[in-house]
Amino acid sequence: MSEFGEEENDGPAPSLAQIKHIILILSGKGGVGKSSVTTQTALSLCEMGYKVGVLDIDLTGPSLPRMFGLEDKSIYQDSNGWKPVDVKTNGKGSLSVISIGFLLGDRGNSVVWRGPKKTAMIKQFVKDVAWGELDYLLIDTPPGTSDEHISIAEQLRFSGPDGAIVVTTPQGVATADVKKELNFCKKIDLKILGIVENMSGFICPHCAECTNIFSSGGGKSLADEFSVPYLGNIPIDPQFVDMIENQKRSKKTLSESYSESSIHPIFHGIIQKVLDQKHPARF
Numbered sequence: 001m002s003e004f005g006e007e008e009n010d011g012p013a014p015s016l017a018q019i020k021h022i023i024l025i026l027s028g029k030g031g032v033g034k035s036s037v038t039t040q041t042a043l044s045l046c047e048m049g050y051k052v053g054v055l056d057i058d059l060t061g062p063s064l065p066r067m068f069g070l071e072d073k074s075i076y077q078d079s080n081g082w083k084p085v086d087v088k089t090n091g092k093g094s095l096s097v098i099s100i101g102f103l104l105g106d107r108g109n110s111v112v113w114r115g116p117k118k119t120a121m122i123k124q125f126v127k128d129v130a131w132g133e134l135d136y137l138l139i140d141t142p143p144g145t146s147d148e149h150i151s152i153a154e155q156l157r158f159s160g161p162d163g164a165i166v167v168t169t170p171q172g173v174a175t176a177d178v179k180k181e182l183n184f185c186k187k188i189d190l191k192i193l194g195i196v197e198n199m200s201g202f203i204c205p206h207c208a209e210c211t212n213i214f215s216s217g218g219g220k221s222l223a224d225e226f227s228v229p230y231l232g233n234i235p236i237d238p239q240f241v242d243m244i245e246n247q248k249r250s251k252k253t254l255s256e257s258y259s260e261s262s263i264h265p266i267f268h269g270i271i272q273k274v275l276d277q278k279h280p281a282r283f
């Protein structure tokens with residue numbers, strides 16, 4: 001990427017002009033499945049026929065290239081800006097991805113940057129990607145409330161995001177961190193579209209029966225406490241991990257494998273609750 005200059009954030013980025021809805025995916029804590037939720041949101045919306053873009057601003061641990069089976073892809077820049085990487089779909093909708101992961105030479109690498117450099121990179125991601133026309137742009141953020149969150153909130157200040165989907169797991173420690181995240185959203189005036197409780201129960205790979213191995217209900221009580229929508233819970237599904245890990249060897253596209261998975265109807269219901277909120281399009 002080119003030099004990062006300090007500019008004033010003086011209005012909505014032209015690169016976002018043809019995007020109808022912007023949704024951020026947040027989590028208070030690492031490893032709760034935020035990137036999985038972003039991936040499933042993208043696949044579900046795409047299956048519904050929408051044009052979807054995914055922006056990965058988890059600069060210290062970008063996992064979306066792996067989730068979408070795009071680890072060997074690179075991005076390039078033309079006169080319109082950075083070109084997102086396309087993901088094969090079932091013929092419905094469209095899906096493209098931009099991640100810092102595409103710029104890291106060794107895929108095992110992560111970046112260790114101080115705040116100003118992270119801010120500059122996020123600014124470039126927001127302003128210089130040639131998304132074209134999209135129904136939904138999903139922004140996958142790092143866990144917690146870090147420089148990246150403040151930067152993206154600042155960059156989107158004039159761009160009217162629909163709001164944020166917040167991911168938690170049933171355990172108390174995760175829900176405690178989510179409270180901080182929810183308070184952060186309140187502070188920056190970012191609407192909460194709802195809370196998703198991930199890894200809630202376990203789907204048996206033999207009989208597809210769902211068993212609650214940890215307590216559940218933490219997400220719902222948080223939603224009640226903060227008076228925000230509860231979108232639902234997603235069980236741990238070994239088939240999902242298998243689908244991600246083995247997509248290169250599979251004859252099916254990720255969209256096809258996803259549409260046949262047990263997790264798919266559950267997640268579809270979650271996304272439908274977001275769509276039912278009927279946020280006005282940005283243009």
Ligand SMILES: Nc1ncnc2c1ncn2[C@@H]1O[C@H](COP(=O)(O)OP(=O)(O)OP(=O)(O)O)[C@@H](O)[C@H]1O
Nearest residue numbers: 030031032033034035036061143199235236237240
């Ligand atoms: N419902 C689920 N069923 C099975 N595996 C899951 C589920 N949700 C997440 N996982 C797996 O758990 C791991 C962590 O998930 P993910 O990378 O989505 O978390 P994250 O919150 O984005 O992590 P990070 O803090 O690194 O950004 C991944 O290997 C993912 O495939």
Ligand code: SF4
Nearest residue numbers: 204205206207208209
């Ligand atoms: S849920 Fe049923 S099939 Fe799965 S391990 Fe338990 S008893 Fe066996």
